[in-house]
Amino acid sequence: MNSFISSSGEVSSDSTNMFCGQSNSTLCREIWAKTLLLQAQALVASLVCAPHFACITTSHRLVGAVCGLLYSTFWLVVYMQGVVASIRAMSDKTVGALMLLRDLPIIPCFIGLALRSVWAAYMCYKTRTLVVESEEPLVVDHQVKHVKALFAPLSKDVQHPTTLLEKLKRKVRSQLYPFFKLPTRIVSIAFVQLIVIYYAALTLTPIGVETRRLVIFFLSENTSERNTIIAIFEGVWITASLIGVISSVIYVILFVINYRHNVIYIYKGMKSSLMEGSSTAHKLMAQSLRLPGYQIAYIVWGLVVMFGAVAVIGAILAFGIFFLAKLNLLTSVLQSLAQTLSVPAITIGLFYLQVLFVRMFLMQPKLHPEDKGHLSTSTTGYMAYVGTLLVDNAHNNPCMRVFCAVLTRLSCREDQKAAYGIQFLPEPRTLGSNSRAARRWHLAYTLVKNPDLLSRRKLALLLTRGLEESVITYDAIDKAQSAGETNTNEVCILGMEVDSTSVSQVVLSPKQEEGT
Known part of the structure; x- marks a missing residue:
């Protein structure tokens, strides 16, 4: 912000000097000609000061800092030479002092811009970053703090002011908006x-x-x-x-x-x-x-x-x-x-x-x-x-x-989920003392949200473990169905009920599930 203020001060100082010196111009006698000349001079002043804004806002920080330092130093030397020459040419000391005071606001602006460029170059050397991404953050730090302050609960131990001085202090503090x-x-x-x-x-x-x-x-x-x-x-x-x-x-x-x-x-x-x-x-x-x-x-x-x-x-x-x-x-x-x-x-x-x-x-x-x-x-x-x-x-x-x-953050997360094709938990949480139950719940949640993983998991279990320990043969199921049992037998997978007709006919024992 200070850099923009210094640049704005430089532009306003140049424009004001041109406006004040317009009455001494003998080239234009008519009012409309003086107006056009004033507009042209203001345009020239803006174009001269435009490189300062370009050096401040560029994403190439080191290049902008070096160019800003050289440009500010050049114009600082030019203005200093002009001020010294005008003071020497004036016989009246009062007029010379007024001219020095007239150009005084421009000199600190150039000095501030030069120091800002030196600081930017030092930060580039310190952080080893020459180019910064041009994308600006959507939220600034003070805006986040402002919203947090709105959601902060009010303290119950608030002491009401008793004296007039305390009331004035509290009123001033409440109007500061930190x-x-x-x-x-x-x-x-x-x-x-x-x-x-x-x-x-x-x-x-x-x-x-x-x-x-x-x-x-x-x-x-x-x-x-x-x-x-x-x-x-x-x-x-x-x-x-x-x-x-x-x-x-x-x-x-x-x-x-x-x-x-x-x-x-x-x-x-x-x-x-x-x-x-x-x-x-x-x-x-x-x-x-x-x-x-x-x-x-x-x-x-x-x-x-x-x-x-x-x-x-x-x-x-x-x-x-x-x-x-x-x-x-x-x-x-x-x-x-x-x-x-x-x-x-x-x-x-x-x-x-x-x-x-x-x-x-x-x-x-x-x-x-x-x-x-x-x-x-x-x-x-x-x-x-x-x-x-x-x-x-x-x-x-x-x-x-x-x-x-x-x-925006939520939409980015949704895009990442859509790219992977798998729905995870909204926020990963740290496991507590009962980590086994938490792992079982996470696995169950994942299987419910992704039904296609259910058959893959069963197939992996069939390959890693023997068929004699983990598979109920299809003959036993046919015998059970022919004996008059219901067709909607439900098998338990990690404490969750799944229809046996919609999944592969595989049942996992509790002991095998505990090992997973």
Whole structure:
């Protein structure tokens, strides 16, 4: 998974660099030409990074490791040379530092891929395996553990938590789901989102520098509060940037946590909380393919909206307090606001306190499928998320995969039985103290399931043992039948009754059978 994440980070970093550098291109003036150029650059970046995925997924492990090491080292050297050359060419140290920070996520990705290739080559040398079968296992280890945990009996000696700290610990542990692993696709999406947030934060820095220059340009040099206004502007800009970046990172973490929580509920069959959408397979697959694009768009727009809202509100509050303090009106304004807002603030606080009390002690949150969800169903991003959950449930449900693995094993056993033409016991068991009785029972079971072996066994016994000890002559049987005995005489073979008319007229004595 780490290798795929590193490769995805490399692709996203290259694509983001190309997107950020698109505005500086003077070759294309029209918007449609810039769009085509951007698509071509993204295609080139994907083709350049495609050999990394090929080296990771190939069945020829040693060849893939060597090629991956050489390819990663080559591009690492190329990027390092480009970064060093660009830093030397820049006269401004701030711009050089920004360029170094811009290329910083790509360098660890290349280093991680190179180390992964070295480890893969070492494992090939250690295990003496150069080629691995391309067939992937039907069930992964954590899926088997997940199903075993579902079938595990509950302990009767469970101690209920008494203190608040113990309750919180138990609640956190119950939400960890130790036998659940996130899909590689979801982890890659989260990693790409973090890279986009990183580049957005780097983009806000030069924008803030240019905006600060404009503020300084419009302020006259004779203004006594010039330094104070610049300091307020810098504080508001930095605060808005930090809040926007932190909120975006929290959104990524919540996305991963909610995805895990929702997919666990869907594994259990609880789909009532999901809004009904398209149910066809191809539509669900198409919706799941749109999820990465929607998540990246949500991250970008969320960061921009949060930054703008915090910047505007912070600027209004900061400059309002500054000018009120300058006019010596801050104390009177704060007193009047406190007197005016005290009554509604106390009323609203008591109202929400009552709501919190009722929700915690009198009412429990409950989701109904009848709840209105027009806004949710009209959002294509939400439907893409639902489609991804359903596709993941259809492909990676642990119970379904373990059940399919059991059926596959049983079908393989049935094919082996059909190939031999003999039905054996389902599972060979270890013999106990009464091994003779167990052997007799196994022999009887085999003879019942394979009637054609009955005559062969009798013939073998006739050849190995004398006819005078093991055969009742046909003359004796004819005399017995002529004397009026029944035609359905039953002979006992190992304690089992068999019709004498359907088998050869051979009877084994108990002493002879004990020797077998």
